[in-house]
Amino acid sequence: MSDSIQLQQRISDLLGPQGCLVAADQRQPYEKGARYGDGRSLCIARPANVEEAAELMRLCASEKIRIVAQGANTGLVGASSPDRSGLDVVLSMERIKGVIDIDPVDRVVQAYAGTRLSDLNQALRQHELCFPIDLAADPSLGGMLAANTGGARLIRYGDVRHNVLGLEALLIDPPGQRLDLTNRLRKNNTGPDWKQNFIGSGGAYGIITQAVLQVHPLPQQCATALVVPASLQAAASLLRDAERNFSDFLSAFEGISHNAMQSVLQHIPAIQAPFEPLPPYAFLIELSSARPRSADFDLEKIFGAWLEACFGDLILDAVIDKPEVLWRMRHAITDSVRQEGKVIAFDIAVPRSRLGAFRDEAIALLEHRYPGVRVFDFGHWGDGGLHFNLVLPQRLADDFPPQRIDALRQEIYDLAVHKYRGSFSAEHGVGPFNQQFYERYTVAESQALAARMQTVFDPARLLGVTRFGPAP
Amino acid sequence: MSDSIQLQQRISDLLGPQGCLVAADQRQPYEKGARYGDGRSLCIARPANVEEAAELMRLCASEKIRIVAQGANTGLVGASSPDRSGLDVVLSMERIKGVIDIDPVDRVVQAYAGTRLSDLNQALRQHELCFPIDLAADPSLGGMLAANTGGARLIRYGDVRHNVLGLEALLIDPPGQRLDLTNRLRKNNTGPDWKQNFIGSGGAYGIITQAVLQVHPLPQQCATALVVPASLQAAASLLRDAERNFSDFLSAFEGISHNAMQSVLQHIPAIQAPFEPLPPYAFLIELSSARPRSADFDLEKIFGAWLEACFGDLILDAVIDKPEVLWRMRHAITDSVRQEGKVIAFDIAVPRSRLGAFRDEAIALLEHRYPGVRVFDFGHWGDGGLHFNLVLPQRLADDFPPQRIDALRQEIYDLAVHKYRGSFSAEHGVGPFNQQFYERYTVAESQALAARMQTVFDPARLLGVTRFGPAP
Structure with missing residues (x-):
């Protein structure tokens, strides 16, 4: 019996046949990433609960097998795909899922890492709450924390990091050790905030098993417009003016270029042209509030008056329409451009x-x-x-x-x-796809720190396929 | 010449006579904390710039002298006070101050760590911006980051951590190494977010020299009321209802007990009783918005209507008054109670x-x-x-x-x-005052992590007087 088959057998013994996928056709959906990443794994491990995940980590650590954690496999940088060696175990969190608790007064939800964003929001909706990270995909919470996802409403709600109150993670050293940081406090200055090391680090320092999130009241009214700025130079003034007027309820300020609009119109005939001819650039501006529409607070009215006041100077044209109409164009861009x-x-x-x-x-x-x-x-x-x-x-x-x-x-x-002192990866993370750019653009002092941090969290380099510290 | 005198001399040679205070009466204001902390230092080092601070750190590291960083010395847990040995150098950041840049479109300010909150806000006011961390004290930015201060408007703006885009820190290993994390990006998922390790860790992992902060539009209107809840059990429903109605512009929900109110009235005759007799509890609720008051958006009107609707069921009584009147009572509590x-x-x-x-x-x-x-x-x-x-x-x-x-x-x-799964230090941090409680209440796994983190950032234990990892 080869080493590989023996290891597969031991993992199967540990997690049961449902918990260990070995056949190539069963493995394949887990081995290929949504955009990048395409490898071959030893097997797909699907533990049923946190304790099984910890057991798996102990087994892998003792055998020096690398573990690549995977949530919904929607990431865009290959960070949850195995390499081509056939030696990595993909640790799928898809069975460790479900909402544990919602406290509507605290506005807090606790859920397992494998829970999908859509399922979380469905559970929250009953309490008129939402987790407002708006993305094209439907990721798992663990992946969202590991990638620190941003999305289209960051201007209002911040990124994932801003909304994490607590988490639970499994460490690889000591193997499978549970680190319980699941507190629900908004104020808790009792030392270094350890959870921050697991957010945005792509699974390199531990495997997130639970998240405690601050959630928000579900918007009860919304006003959206597609706006043609006087020029792209005027966009900064437009944004500044919008924030002064609407800082409390500005929930999106998205840009769409002429070509992106044209591509959507060409490939999705059901979407009508908002402007004729199409302008060089347009902004999708959204206001929203948890306060219901009333005579003394009507976002559409407030928004309309502002747009009118901006006309000529900052704005050349504007279409006010229902959110679902305007966001449909925005969300269709990626697929249209692909054609x-x-x-x-x-x-x-x-x-x-x-x-x-x-x-x-x-x-x-x-x-x-x-x-x-x-x-x-x-x-x-x-x-x-x-x-x-x-x-x-x-x-x-x-x-x-x-x-x-x-x-x-x-x-x-x-x-x-x-x-421009910018970023080569605003939202998607590093992963193997951005590995070379991480090495090129990250200051040497940070990379040196990463090398030392590696010794704290994963001295044997068993977690994930991203490398933040130089190879030892 | 004793060792101490020789060291004082070397520090004085390095930083100049203004940069090194040795006389007891000059040292004393830096040696005693605002609430706790009362020790004796080798000297007070006051470098004029970041390069001098780095030089000082190199000197201290080579001589194994402990460095206690200090901002405005307003902290409440003794974290910036030297111990009683007379061997610590207090590194005062008070001369490394000033706003470096304000970008009103980005809503970003970059400033040196010694800058006082009040000075920062004065500079921001010209751009109709503010850094809305509301505190009784006037701390320095470096201290605010190191303590991760919260304050009275966290419900709206989050704590300091939520508003830090970047920072610069000096490491003690390698001694005086500058770690430049001063980017201004709202989206930047390019690896572990190193700056988080310096926020809220009380100077244990490095000395913060610059902060890059996201700032907010200055409120243009405000409505405040002191509200008597039907009962403290009803407070949760009141809060929930307030957030549903005002999630966008609810900027404070502060509680004040009967005894606290009575103490203020007794010791500050200029403040009038808001209620006769005083209720068991009252809440100071504030709405604010950067959008100016107008016929279609008037917070006082909106607030008044809500209070009326809550009467009887959730609220027994309410006083609507100017913010400065109501906050005056709130801010007077600490001093009154002391009497x-x-x-x-x-x-x-x-x-x-x-x-x-x-x-x-x-x-x-x-x-x-x-x-x-x-x-x-x-x-x-x-x-x-x-x-x-x-x-x-x-x-x-x-x-x-x-x-x-x-x-x-x-x-x-x-x-x-x-x-109650709560915190022994919500806002103030750990420091020597809370050291024993940190050790009692922090889970063993976190303390073990802290011990390893110590070897990354400060293996010789030269920074600060707080100990997150067990003694080696």
């Missing part, structure tokens, strides 16, 4: 006051150095986030071998990170 | 849904076990924070030797932490 050709996706952030300047300079760089590449950008303008997605037309495929695409990517990142 | 006798101060948090039950049980415990002790509690009800401050009447002084006060303190903490 235009080979996509080179970016997830950049710069300080939001410089987003327009960055975009101009990045487009000029492309025109000069990579003519023919088309820009279909959109993003979270209010937070400085830009999905500066490019499309390589089919006719240019031969001119763009992989090395040239890599060079293009690096030139855009150099511009964002070095000149 | 009642010996104060035993608490800084407790429990999940806010259980705050009323905790208070009832804590009072019953005192009546049973420590009769005669009077309760003057107040606090941040909306965040679960309670300053459960007690007064020991003079006539009972002999019955309460220090050991009995210690026992009382521990019984209250046991109740809060063990039964």
Whole structure:
């Protein structure tokens, strides 16, 4: 019996046949990531509860088997995919799920890591509460914490980190040790906030098994408009004015480029053109409030009056429509653009006051150095986030071998990170896909710290496929 | 020449006579804390800039001298006071101060750690911005980050941690190494968020020299009321109803007990009784918005209508008055209570849904076990924070030797932490004052992690007077 088969058998003995998938066709959905990541695992371990997960970790630690934690496998950087060795165990959290408790007075929910965002929100809805991290995907909570997801309503609610009150994690050293940080306090200054080390670090320091989240009153009214700014230079003034007027209830300030709009209209005939002709850029601005609409507080009325006041100076045109209509266009962009050709996706952030300047300079760089590449950008303008997605037309495929695409990517990142003090990964995390950029752009002092942190949390490097510290 | 005099001389040579205070009368204001902490230092080092601070750290590391960082010396747990050995260097950040940059579009300010909160807010006011951490004291930014201060408006703006975008810190290993984490991004998922380790850890892992903060539009209108709840059991429903109605602009929900009100009225004759007779409890509720008052958005009108609707069921009485009038009473409590006798101060948090039950049980415990002790509690009800401050009447002084006060303190903490899953230090941090409670209440796994973290950041234990890991 080979070592691999023996190990598979031991894991199967531990977790039962349902808890250990060995057949290639059963493994495959767990081995391929949503955008990047495509490997081969020893097996897919699906523990039924936290104690089984801890047992699995003890077994893997004693055998020096690497563990790649996976939630809903919706991540975009390959951080939850095994490598090609066939030696990694994928630890799927999909069976460790469910809401443990909702306290509507505390506005707190405690749930297992495998719980999907949609299921969480369904449970919260009965209490007129929501976890307002708005994403195109339906991730698990553990993945959301590990990636520190952002989304379209960060301007109002912050990222995941801002809403985590507590968590439980399993450490790999000592193997399977449960670290109970599941408190529900909003104020608790009793030493270093250990949970922060598990948020946004992509599973490198432990495996998150439970989350305690601060949740928010469900909005009872909402006003949305698609707005054409006088110019992209005016966007900063528009944003500033919107925040002054609506800082309390501004819940989205999303940017959509002409090309992105056009792509949606072309590929999804059911969506009607909001403007004729399409403007160079538009913003989806949303106000929302948990306070129901009333004569003395009507967001649509307040919003309409503001838009009118901005006309001419800051705004050239605006369409006020139902949220579901306008968000439909926004959410359709990624899929539509994919039909235009080979996509080179970016997830950049710069300080939001410089987003327009960055975009101009990045487009000029492309025109000069990579003519023919088309820009279909959109993003979270209010937070400085830009999905500066490019499309390589089919006719240019031969001119763009992989090395040239890599060079293009690096030139855009150099511009964002070095000149604009921006980020090469605003929302998606590091993972194997961004590993080389982490090494290029992270200051040496932070990487040195990461190397030392590795010895605290995972000296044998058994957790995950991302490497924050230099190899030993 | 003794070792001490030689070291003082070397520090004076490094920082200049202004940068090194040796005379006892000059040292004294830095050696005594605002509430706890009273020691003797080798000298007070006052570097003029970050480079000098780094030089000082290199000197101290090579001589194995402990460094206690100090901002405005307003902390309440003795974390910035030297011990009694006369061997610690107090590193005062008071000369490393000033705003570096304000970007009103980004709503971001970058400032040196020694900058006072009041000075920061004065600089921000020109841009109609504010850093809305509301405290009785006027701390420095470095101290605010190190303590992760909360305050009275956390319910709206979060604590300091929620508003830090970046920081710069000096490490002690390698000595004086500058760790530049001063980015201004709202979205930046490029690995572990190192800055979190310096926030709330009381200077144990490095010395914060700069802060990059997200700031907020200055409120343009405000409505405040002092509200008498139907009962403390009804307080949870009142809070929930207030959040449903005003989640967007509820900026304070503070609790004040009968005794606290009475103490203020007795000691500050200029403040008039809001109610006759005084109720058992009252809440200071504040709404505020950056949107100016207008016919279609008037917080006083909205607030008044809500209060009226709550009458009878949730509310027995209410006084609507100017913010400055009502907050004056709130802010006068600590000083007034001090005039009642010996104060035993608490800084407790429990999940806010259980705050009323905790208070009832804590009072019953005192009546049973420590009769005669009077309760003057107040606090941040909306965040679960309670300053459960007690007064020991003079006539009972002999019955309460220090050991009995210690026992009382521990019984209250046991109740809060063990039964209510609360915190022994909601806002103030650990420091030497809370060291024994940190050791008693922190789970063993976290303390073990702290011991390992010590080896990452400060293996020689040269930073600060708080100990998160067990002694080696």
